[in-house]
Amino acid sequence: MIPFDLSYHRPDSVEEAVATYRRLERDGRRPLYYGGGTEIITMARLGQVRTGAGVDLKGVPECGIVERRNGSLLLGAGLTLAEVCERGGWAPLADAAGRVADHTSRCKITLGGNLAGQIPYREAVLPLLLVDTVAVVAGEPGLRRERLADVFRATLRLPPGDFLAQLEVPLHEADGPHFAVKRTRLDWVDYPLMTVVGVRAGGRARIAFSGLCGYPFRDAAMERDLNAGRIQDAIGHIPGPVADDLHGSADYRRHVLAGVLQDALEVLRA
Amino acid sequence: MRRDELALDVNGEACRVLARGADTLLEVLRGQLGLTGAKPGCENGDCGACTVIVDGAPIKSCMMLAQEAAGRRVRTVEGLAGTAAQQAFVERFAFQCGYCTSGFLMVAQALCEAHPGADEARMLEWLRSNICRCTGYEEIRAAVRDAVARAKAPAVQGTEPVASASRQG
Numbered sequence: 406m407i408p409f410d411l412s413y414h415r416p417d418s419v420e421e422a423v424a425t426y427r428r429l430e431r432d433g434r435r436p437l438y439y440g441g442g443t444e445i446i447t448m449a450r451l452g453q454v455r456t457g458a459g460v461d462l463k464g465v466p467e468c469g470i471v472e473r474r475n476g477s478l479l480l481g482a483g484l485t486l487a488e489v490c491e492r493g494g495w496a497p498l499a500d501a502a503g504r505v506a507d508h509t510s511r512c513k514i515t516l517g518g519n520l521a522g523q524i525p526y527r528e529a530v531l532p533l534l535l536v537d538t539v540a541v542v543a544g545e546p547g548l549r550r551e552r553l554a555d556v557f558r559a560t561l562r563l564p565p566g567d568f569l570a571q572l573e574v575p576l577h578e579a580d581g582p583h584f585a586v587k588r589t590r591l592d593w594v595d596y597p598l599m600t601v602v603g604v605r606a607g608g609r610a611r612i613a614f615s616g617l618c619g620y621p622f623r624d625a626a627m628e629r630d631l632n633a634g635r636i637q638d639a640i641g642h643i644p645g646p647v648a649d650d651l652h653g654s655a656d657y658r659r660h661v662l663a664g665v666l667q668d669a670l671e672v673l674r675a
Numbered sequence: 676m677r678r679d680e681l682a683l684d685v686n687g688e689a690c691r692v693l694a695r696g697a698d699t700l701l702e703v704l705r706g707q708l709g710l711t712g713a714k715p716g717c718e719n720g721d722c723g724a725c726t727v728i729v730d731g732a733p734i735k736s737c738m739m740l741a742q743e744a745a746g747r748r749v750r751t752v753e754g755l756a757g758t759a760a761q762q763a764f765v766e767r768f769a770f771q772c773g774y775c776t777s778g779f780l781m782v783a784q785a786l787c788e789a790h791p792g793a794d795e796a797r798m799l800e801w802l803r804s805n806i807c808r809c810t811g812y813e814e815i816r817a818a819v820r821d822a823v824a825r826a827k828a829p830a831v832q833g834t835e836p837v838a839s840a841s842r843q844g
């Protein structure tokens with residue numbers, strides 16, 4: 406049972422969502438935007454999140470969109486990961502999102518929630534970091550466009566009161582084969598020991614990682630090494646301390662990574 | 676603590692409950708409506724014992740606020756009487772202690788309706804959402820395989836396919 410009161414709001418426009426959030430904020434209710442609510446509910450029950458109000462984004466039409474426009478794919482942040490897999494139409498994203506949690510949970514977890522949540526893996530962001538994805542952000546003046554790379558650095562960084570409404574993916578950038586592998590300690594459904602997603606763009610491999618450090622990332626130095634076939638050098642350039650936890654030691658992760666990168670390069674440079 | 680009246684559509688019946696904004700659908704189904712088929716297990720999204728069907732999709736009711744379910748069609752295992760999925764579980768003896776059974780049944784039913792004749796890979800992917808602590812997975816898979824195959828088979832005169840046989844109300 407969630408041990409505190411929480412009011413639930415379901416606005417049906419961007420303007421109403423932002424205004425509702427701001428009103429609740431002014432009233433001292435510490436609101437949270439609410440995607441699938443899976444993280445909010447499970448953490449609230451454990452006392453790890455405290456909020457007086459959830460502003461559900463699933464009634465906002467812009468957040469439920471799936472549309473192709475001039476070679477780009479526009480995806481609403483309120484789509485569930487199951488919808489992204491079934492209707493999204495971009496294989497690298499379907500493969501990465503399709504390994505988050507389990508199928509039933511993916512019927513509830515949203516794309517925006519996966520990127521914005523506290524649980525550090527955020528696996529659905531990996532393919533989005535490989536192309537110049539645009540984040541459509543909702544705030545006081547309405548919708549604005551930002552580079553995802555500018556607003557997502559390890560975690561989604563938006564000013565308080567703003568929310569992620571859509572993601573626009575330039576599909577034409579990734580013009581070759583793709584690679585997506587999730588390794589877990591034991592079970593198929595688990596947090597990742599590591600997830601590695603790659604695409605080929607303009608003849609070069611682009612690769613992003615989750616589970617290796619405490620946040621998902623794509624790193625220029627690693628990519629340079631990998632495109633030169635220097636896997637061990639790339640591993641030496643991992644941009645933060647390698648995770649050393651119940652899922653696997655840091656040494657084990659580096660060992661597994663070498664094999665995964667070998668497989669990735671075979672696919673992406675073929 | 677404040678409770679508000681909430682209108683829900685459960686197994687085809689219009690219901691009125693009094694719920695806190697923070698009550699999960701699982702808590703309201705069990706505590707207010709006496710529908711104890713959905714089981715609390717981990718209450719953390721991991722075990723699947725609390726699975727119900729909401730607007731055709733399997734949903735872990737421990738991870739949905741009751742308020743979120745307003746205006747949507749909720750189905751629980753109590754609404755699956757007479758379905759091919761239920762029949763297949765009985766024929767295949769697909770339960771041991773039975774605690775996980777309703778969750779597995781709901782996933783099976785949702786799969787039959789969304790993807791009648793689903794292939795083995797899709798079936799396994801959907802079933803990975805649920806845990807059986809007695810490890811009776813072989814029988815459960817056999818039952819779901821049967822149910823999915825029956826869902827695809829054309830209706831014989833005088834019977835209905837699984838999807839419509841389960842329709843409530």
Ligand SMILES: Cc1cc2nc3c(=O)[nH]c(=O)nc-3n(C[C@H](O)[C@H](O)[C@H](O)COP(=O)(O)OP(=O)(O)OC[C@H]3O[C@@H](n4cnc5c(N)ncnc54)[C@H](O)[C@@H]3O)c2cc1C
Nearest residue numbers: 440441442443444445506515517518521522527528569720
């Ligand atoms: C059973 C289970 C297994 C999981 N396994 C994995 C896994 O394998 N890999 C993985 O990467 N993750 C995994 N997760 C983590 C999950 O992806 C995150 O917890 C995610 O936040 C849940 O999404 P949601 O839509 O339910 O988020 P919510 O609970 O709705 O929100 C989470 C946070 O994000 C914020 N938020 C939500 N939507 C937006 C938006 N559009 N704009 C701005 N902020 C927003 C909320 O305010 C809140 O702070 C798992 C979670 C569960 C419950």
Ligand code: FES
Nearest residue numbers: 716717718723737
């Ligand atoms: S009780 Fe809901 S998933 Fe375990």
